[in-house]
Amino acid sequence: MRITQGAFSFLPELTDAEIRAQIEYALGEGWAIGVEYTDDPHPRNYLWEMWGNPMFDLRDAAGVMAEVIACRRAHPRIYIRVNAFDSTRGFETTRLSFIVNRPADEPGFLLKRHEVGGRQIQYTIESYATKVPEGRRYE
Amino acid sequence: MNDLAEHVDLGALLADSHVSEVLDELDAELVGLKPVKARIRDIAALLLVERARKQMGLAAGSPSLHMSFTGNPGTGKTTVALRMAQILHRLGYVRKGHLVAVTRDDLVGQYIGHTAPKTKEVLKRAMGGVLFIDEAYYLFRPENERDYGQEAIEILLQVMENQRDDLVVILAGYADRMDTFFRSNPGLSSRIAHHLEFPDYAPEELEEIAQRMLHAMQYRLSPSGVAALHEYLPLRMKQPHFANARSVRNALDRARLRQANRLFAQKGRQLTRAELMTIEGEDIRASRVFA
Numbered sequence: 001m002r003i004t005q006g007a008f009s010f011l012p013e014l015t016d017a018e019i020r021a022q023i024e025y026a027l028g029e030g031w032a033i034g035v036e037y038t039d040d041p042h043p044r045n046y047l048w049e050m051w052g053n054p055m056f057d058l059r060d061a062a063g064v065m066a067e068v069i070a071c072r073r074a075h076p077r078i079y080i081r082v083n084a085f086d087s088t089r090g091f092e093t094t095r096l097s098f099i100v101n102r103p104a105d106e107p108g109f110l111l112k113r114h115e116v117g118g119r120q121i122q123y124t125i126e127s128y129a130t131k132v133p134e135g136r137r138y139e
Numbered sequence: 140m141n142d143l144a145e146h147v148d149l150g151a152l153l154a155d156s157h158v159s160e161v162l163d164e165l166d167a168e169l170v171g172l173k174p175v176k177a178r179i180r181d182i183a184a185l186l187l188v189e190r191a192r193k194q195m196g197l198a199a200g201s202p203s204l205h206m207s208f209t210g211n212p213g214t215g216k217t218t219v220a221l222r223m224a225q226i227l228h229r230l231g232y233v234r235k236g237h238l239v240a241v242t243r244d245d246l247v248g249q250y251i252g253h254t255a256p257k258t259k260e261v262l263k264r265a266m267g268g269v270l271f272i273d274e275a276y277y278l279f280r281p282e283n284e285r286d287y288g289q290e291a292i293e294i295l296l297q298v299m300e301n302q303r304d305d306l307v308v309i310l311a312g313y314a315d316r317m318d319t320f321f322r323s324n325p326g327l328s329s330r331i332a333h334h335l336e337f338p339d340y341a342p343e344e345l346e347e348i349a350q351r352m353l354h355a356m357q358y359r360l361s362p363s364g365v366a367a368l369h370e371y372l373p374l375r376m377k378q379p380h381f382a383n384a385r386s387v388r389n390a391l392d393r394a395r396l397r398q399a400n401r402l403f404a405q406k407g408r409q410l411t412r413a414e415l416m417t418i419e420g421e422d423i424r425a426s427r428v429f430a
Binding site: 052055057058059060062063064066067 | 234235237262263
């Protein structure tokens, strides 16, 4: 099951040229770019590991692309995303976030039904990938 | 059918790139520096021909454009570097055309493992433009073999070689110290295609520079001021720590200070616009150079 977090996730995978163009746009807007990765695809897991510090004051996408490629080389089989942070007063938040690398096989989620008082049911989801300890998933 | 052109019009390419405007500005706004200007024209011509060759489908390996600027203080190295970034941008050699000016402190870290990320961050900021490393010889400290400067040089070399399309590196500094620096780092020297030497200014050129600086600040010299400056410059050039155009700027700043003082001493009186603008001979002659 393909996970759909961030922008463009319903589209086919972006090519490197397309990723570069998106980064150029973000830099043109004056946003700072960060590269992050994780092997826990749960939708509530919004704090991914940082690949180096966020990059401020860049003018050209070449520097970010080099980091994306380096991160892919280190973590070829897990999720990698690019975040663009807008420091403008009033925003002060991520304005653009998209996935640039994902596992070949995404096993999806188990829907768990937990019966509580009476006929009431609490639902939760659990990724099949996280049945394996961190660092050994998607191998 | 091939759609490659059979003829190429260099004139049209030149007009298209708007580079001649920057070159003319360079000629008009910077005094002297004949060898530097000639070299910049050569580089511009090379890049234009390279572009023409590309249109004709001829092999066009992008030439290496890393440079070194050597010259005494105040000879216009930083100013020319700024222009160089513009020219390279107009010729399509760099994508953004900004200048990132750094010194040793911006590249070299303070403890083990600090240098590489620091240097890489600067390089990433400079991508698409020109990285200007002022007083580059401070990167190399032969007296300390564990100095982190060496690490910065190695990362720099790698990027200069592998990412030539992404940025142009300009190393700048005083001629004699740059020579020793290049001798002890042959790898660096061989990756720099263009060595530009910035000559010292002649006294007449310095006068011209002074006039332009004053014009830009909306001041002017009275006839006695012109005469005083004419005497001042050769005297100042003989003194230690003479830094060409920078010394001229400092001298003018001190003259403005004295002019302000002189005007202030007559505060009972209404001042005219001309008086506020004019630097008199006495403002210059009060300098310690005449003592």
